[in-house]
Amino acid sequence: MHDSYTEFILPFGSSPNILEEYTNASGGIRTGKLMEHLDSLAGSIAYKHMLGPGVETVGNTKEMGFYIVTAAVERLDMLGPLNPARDLRLSGQVIYTGRSSMEVVVKMETMPGEFDEKEETILLGRFSMVCRDAHTHSARKVHPLAISSPEEQMLYSKGEDMKRKRQTRAQQSLSKVPPNSAEAEALHTYYLKYGQEEELDDISSSSQLVSMGDTRVEKCMLMFPQDRNVHQKIFGGYLMRLAYELGFANGAMFCKSPVRFVALDEISFKLPVPIGSILRLTSHVLHSNASSPQLIHVGVTANVVDVKTGEEQTTNEFRFTWASIDESSQRKVVPETYKEAMLWxxxxxxxxxxxEIRGLRTQK
Incomplete structure (x- = not known):
């Protein structure tokens, strides 16, 4: 397991020129650009597992006979603030392998500064990578992991549990099964309080109620070869950054205040995005709770558009959670159709x- 361990340093604290490339409008770090690196890191770790710890370059995938793609991003949880004054270490390793899949854990840590601050983990994430035959594009068997310590056995068990829970969630998706009784009751209570016809008539004039359809934000762009990966498709990390930035803008407009990134709840990679295609990103605010600060769940859908026919295919689904900086913000998103209710x-x-995850980490 330790053979796949990989790390690299972003010298924000020691290199002003590097920091300039990552600085956002408020003087902080562009988290979307870091997500690009995390996706690239996860891919590098997966290739390192398949090619050996001494590998320095992937080479030609056709000659190797296989290639690796990101199937899903399970979670990315922000545990602390990014500090532009300190160097940042990104690292990770494979912790579980199935027949053709690998579970990769990544993390970001701030490095000790000039005043000998301690290292601090500020982000943890999980990627699911799959191996494909370069000629048939069918599933390709990956090398099994050799477990060499109790700590590695613990990580392997966690990876196995991640995969099992992901499969369970897929089976319980609302696109396949109806909501449970508690969810149905919560939805109906919400409808009685905010979704009655007389309420919806005033929804546009209410500063607190926002129709889910009115939270739609869209962006279209052409995909260029400069953003390709080793498979000559658009790099998944680049798509993550685009979705992150659109989701941030949507969350901020909904809250009418800046928002703070809390978690990337899930990404599913369904189809590759070809070079030269037109990508349509569409975002909606799907849920807002009554906590303080208020949490907002935002969905971003990526579609490839056929310019000749106008047909679209969904390539990616992104889910983000943001926290409103304005703790007085309590705006509510209201679904108006059954499909929107399921998204809610x-x-x-x-x-x-x-x-639940943040609660468990606090207890630990």
């Missing part, structure tokens, strides 16, 4: 899962 419930599930 999915957002509710994501926020509940995030609360």
């Amino acid at each position: 419930l999915e957002g509710r599930r994501a926020l509940e899962m995030g609360d």
Whole structure:
């Protein structure tokens, strides 16, 4: 397991020129650019597992006979603030392998500064990578992990549990099964309080109620070869950054205040995005809770558009959680159709899962 360990340093504290490339409008760090690096890191770790710890370059995937793609990003949880005055270490390793899949854990840590501050983990994430045959594009078997210590056995068990929970969540998706009784009751209570016809008539004039349809934000762009990966498709990390930035803008407009990144709840990579295609990113606020600060769950869908026919195919689904900087913000998003109601419930599930994970980490 330790053979796949990989790390690199972003010298924000010691190199002003590097910091300039990552600085956002408020003087902080562009988290979306860091997500690009995390996706690239996860891919590098997966290739390192397949090619050996001494590998320095991937080479030609056709000649190797296989290639690796990101199937999903399980979670990315922000545990602390990014400090532009300190160097940042990104690291990770493979912790579990299935027949053709690998679970990769990544983390970001701030490095000790000039006043000997301690290292601090500020982000933890999980990527699911899959191996494909370079010629048939069918599943390709990956090397099994050799477990050499109790600590590695613990990590392997966690990776196995991640995969099992992901499969369970997929089976319980609201696109496949109806909501449970508690969810149905919560949705109906919300409808009685905010979704009655007389309420909806005033929804546009209310400063606190926002129709889910009115939270739609869209962006279209052409995909250029400069953003390709080794498979000659658009790099998944670049798509993550685009989705992150659109989701941030949507969350900020909804809250009418800046928002703070809390978690990337899930990304599913369904289809590759070809070079030269037109990408349409569409974002909606799916759920907002009554906590303080208020948490907002935002979905971003990536579609490839066929310019000749106008047909679209969904390539990626992104889910983000943001916290409003303005603690007095309590705006509510109101679904108006059954499809929107299911998205509202999915957002509710994501926020509940995030609360549970953060609660467990606080206890530890």
